[in-house]
Amino acid sequence: MNAPFTIAASGPLTEFTAVSKWYGPVIALNDVTLHLGPGITGLVGPNGAGKSTLIKLLTGQLRPSLGRVRIRGLTAWSAAAKAWMGSCPDVDAFYDEMSGRAFVRIMARLHGFPARLAAERTEEVLGQVGMAERADRPLGSYSKGMRQRIKLAQALVHDPELLVLDEPLNGVDPIGRAELTVLFRQLAAGGKAILLSSHILEDMDTLADRIVFLSRGRILASGSLAEIRALLDDHPLKVRIGASRPRELAARLLRSELVLAAELAGDEVVVQVRRPKRFFASLAEIVIEESYDVERLQVIDASTQAVFDYLVNWNP
């Protein structure tokens, strides 16, 4: 009965092609080209970078001024594209008089599900987000974390291939964060594409397979943290080395043209290096030659925050 009207969407899951969006004279997004596939993609940028605009374009709340945003080959603005996408908005707004269970069930019904399937899916996703036992109270009485979980449940209820999560861990307690992180990982492992925006960059370190850095409406870089860091080869990197004879090691390292600075921190040496790949190769040679006993080697500014800071302040 449904088959004749079902749109068999095809093509890449999500693509932004030369997308620009401006509000009057203000350009919010500038010539953005981006493809999203399975896995977790983190969206990072300062306020005004264009994150919200990008998310609103993807969820079909806005139309691009130039370019195309497509989900499974369908224009993101179109109703059909939204069947493939689940959206967890950052706004903390609900029909507060409804229970969480009723809200999720209604969202399932709005996706066209018959009552029985809607009820089944509702129980399934409430279980997934850990709200099955607590979903009968009015939404207005929920804590921030519970509201986030209900938002996530309504985004999952139609089993979309793409999940757009805007600050999904905001207000969630540490245990909840850990639980939801596991859930996001499970969803990604199941083949879903997740676009996750968060202002807490530490979240990205543990969660995102791939990160899109956005600033002033442009994509500064995208890829895994390691890939992006490797691209920033000329940019100094801080490395902490725990080794025997740290004073001697520091002096030895300072002779290398790749080491810009070195300081002693207890039993460890913290060096600022350029061209990290070459430095690590050279460090290996030094350690072998001089028989240093290296106990610990840690890159201390390759986190999302550090890479992001580099990118934002980078003037090649």
Next chain:
Amino acid sequence: MKTPAAYRSSLTGHIRGSAVLALVSLRRMVRSRQSVVCALLLVSAGLAAAAWSLRHAPVVQEFVSEVLLPVYVSFLLPMFSLCCATPSIAADREEQTLVYLLATPLPRPMVCVAKCAASLALAMAWTMATWAVLTWFAGPAGRAVFWPFCPVVFWSTVAYVGLFHLFSVALRRATVVALVYALFLETLLGNMPGIAKRVAISFYTECMILDAGAKLGLSPTVGREPELLLPVSGDVAWTVLCALGFLFFAAGVWRFSREEYA
């Protein structure tokens, strides 16, 4: 049983979703503050009509000129329509819950139609119920005009709901604008000399009442004689109200389908 994927973008799914949205919207509106206002208006109208019937002879002419036109047509009818139609989209926009509706695969025109249908159903229930209460408590004079004027109430409600729904779709402060329109502009425009009053919905409502009233032997009220009112025929008034209702509704759907609510 079909999987969730089987319901993606299916026509039956859209129809089912729209029906659910209309019911949910209706239920939320019934439980809203606007319903309290409407209930108070209804009770007040009943009491006023009862008080009027105690002091006046049961003359249809007097009921029309002292209750129907000044109280019901000029005030209650637009107020009920306003209370039900203005929050339709504007409330979701203000409460930021529109984002959930726009994230569903329901086509935007269907979202708009569902919301408007809920508003129209509730507004019609209030206007008709109040009309029934008003005419019942007004005694024989009121009861005599209940059925003949029902179409007037129906089509005026359609036109007002269409207009206020358009406000709801297009304006951020829809309620304020609708109140200004209903309480000031309609009155002002409806009492303008010459044909200027033809831009007011209440003018066509009045023309339909005059037309239906003539069949009942009513004559125009003082100050609203044909040479001053310059009325159009009942058929023309009905056509205009129908057309306005449809045009406002279509404009609302068109605007909602294109508007970026972000």
